[in-house]
Amino acid sequence: MSAVLSVSGLSVTFDTSQGPVQALHEVSLDLAAGETVAVVGESGSGKSTLASCVNRLLADNGRITAGTIRLGDHDITTAPETAMTAIRGRRIGLVPQDPMTNLNPVMTVGAQIAEALEVHGLASGRTARERATDLLGQAGIDRPAARYPQYPHEFSGGMRQRVLIAMALACRPEVLLADEPTSALDVTVQRLVLDQMTELTTELGTGVLLITHDLALAAERADRVVVMHRGRVVESGTAATLIADPRHDYTQRLLAAAPAMSETKVAPPASDETPETLLEVTGAVRRYRLRGQREQLRAVDGVDLRIPKGRTVAIVGESGSGKSTAARLALRLERADGGTIRYRGTDVSGLRGKDLLGYRRAVQPVFQNPYASLDPRYTIAQVIAEPLRVHRIGDAASRRSAVTELLDRVALPAAYATRRPHELSGGQRQRVAIARALALDPELVVMDEAVSALDVLVQEQILDLMVSLQRDQGLSYLFISHDLAVVQLVAHHVYVMQAGKIVEDGDPTTVFRSAQHPYTQQLVAAVPQPRQTS
Known part of the structure; x- marks a missing residue:
């Protein structure tokens, strides 16, 4: 089966104030039509950087230093922005993680879907509105015609995510990038959203690149799983085989840490005494x-x-x-x-x-x-120390010491104290939010x-x-x-x-x-x- 997306030997470097940092090291993967490939790994493993490369939306300080990205027969590694504008949405769809920051709050949800069709010249006017209404219904939105003129804040989180799926699939793309599409959704809504996405992508023959930290989700939904660690692919294979027989120690650590794969209770057992x-x-x-x-x-x-x-x-x-x-x-x-x-x-x-x-x-x-x-x-230091200042606990020196200790308790380097949330x-x-709560x-x-x-x-x-x-x-x-x-x-x-x-x-x-x-x-x-x- 020929690949609709082929990434070969991809390396990416970011320029930072501390010097160049290589985020991807010779990453390769193929995605066939109608196939779902899940990319899993911890934060900082490079999985979202990979997705940004495929869509050619790297941050300004990032650059591809080696390798190629092919969309079908088309090498898009160095394609000009004008070419990528025509490709994004039309041939590569995107379902991002946070629907509230990726939907325009001053446009109706229907108009945002219709806009995707109009930008790529696939429909306009009444035709675009009718098509957008159909897409809302196909994405599982009840009473789509009534929902069309509503705004994102009038939708629940699961409904907003389904709007993004409708928007991403409006132009019948060859590839769908789903970057943590359901991480903030409850299990019932997650299943509905993913079932709807699977149904639509199967109907269209769209290849899905699923970026997720949820190994149970990857094991259930993906045909193949690619495991990334520190910017490298350390293991890949069919979902069933990789879950049943992981070879790399990092994959084994991921599986051991996944709550859905474990029955070992970590909470200390409750004593027989009735606590206050x-x-x-x-x-x-x-x-x-x-x-x-x-x-x-x-x-x-x-x-x-x-x-x-x-x-x-x-x-x-x-x-x-x-x-x-x-x-x-x-x-x-x-x-x-x-x-x-x-x-x-x-x-x-x-x-x-x-x-x-x-x-x-x-x-x-x-x-x-x-x-x-x-x-x-x-x-970050000011964020964590804020409760101590508000409650007038300690002096400047003791608060600095407390910040260092709290960062360590939530497994963050002390050097992060001078950074800002973005x-x-x-x-x-x-982890910073948890450190602040513990202060x-x-x-x-x-x-x-x-x-x-x-x-x-x-x-x-x-x-x-x-x-x-x-x-x-x-x-x-x-x-x-x-x-x-x-x-x-x-x-x-x-x-x-x-x-x-x-x-x-x-x-x-x-x-x-x-x-x-x-x-x-x-x-x-x-x-x-x-x-x-x-």
Whole structure:
């Protein structure tokens, strides 16, 4: 089968203030029509740099120093920008990781898809609108004609990602670059999105280059897997063979670190003693008024949960289930419309001034999106030291020492202290956010999808860090996640949320292996499973 995309001996160098850095070393791979090839590796392995090369969208300080990239019979390695403008979208489609930063917030979603058709001269006017509406429907968007005039902020994360898929496939490209397309989505939405993408690419005969840190996802979805480490391809082969018999030690490390491939629980076992209750939520209600609707949305609807000292309590559920709203109530970032939230027996709704500041010191958040939670104007040292300054802890010298120690605890070099967030990868930024949360030695850390965007090796480091802090300091966690495999490894108790209500709870292993509620059964069934060797 002839390759629609062929990368041969590709090397890339970036010019930095510390001198040239080689990011890719003689990388080669082929992609056939209708084939899915997954490229996996930790942050900094070069997988996204490879995707940028294929689309010829390297940063200004990067350059291809050796090798070739062929799209069919066309060598695009040194093609001029005018030629690449005609190729991007038309022959190479792209589904990026973050739909909110890749959709224009002031254009309707339908107009953005129609624009892709118009730019490449495939349709215009009413024809483009009709075709864009059809594409929305094919991508799994319900009532596409009604959705066409809506804006990105009116769509959920999964729906926005499906819009990007529709846009990427609008021109029926030969190659689709999918760069971490579902890393921030819950398992049910992830399956829907990937099923839709697979259906469309199969129909079109499009080759898919899937960039992912999720080995279980790669094993389930890819025909072949390419493993990258420090800019080099260290192993490749069929997904089933590579998962069953990895040869390279780095591949073995990736597999050992993947939660979906492991049944070894990393959380310390709960003792027989009943620990004191740190945070207790009783009958919590949170309502929102929706535009154009008389009835209010009950995002949290009579929720009861308990977080004991020194334990990890998880909440799982799909997007819109209410789990992140419950986390914001626990953090006192929003006020409950009903029920009570008590911390060490004190109702937090009445806290003011110094008492509220004390609560904020004891209960620290780590949010899902480090792009939004880190001030881009601050250095990493300033980001991590900010809570210490706000709470007037220590002097300048002791804070500098604390920053160095915290960077080490989250496996980042001390030299990163002088960098700014945009100079770090997504996984590195999230480690900075975790370091900042740990700066005040809190009793409870609320982690809202805090490891969903991390590759498996970094995720393993963070989970091990969580466990060691829990073991040594008695730290407690409220762990919000869509990754059931991670929850099963780290949590002592799990609550399953659907439409603002708790539908099931208990020990994670028991809940996930013997789910009683149909919704829990649906979540478990959506977890990616490796292909079986035939």
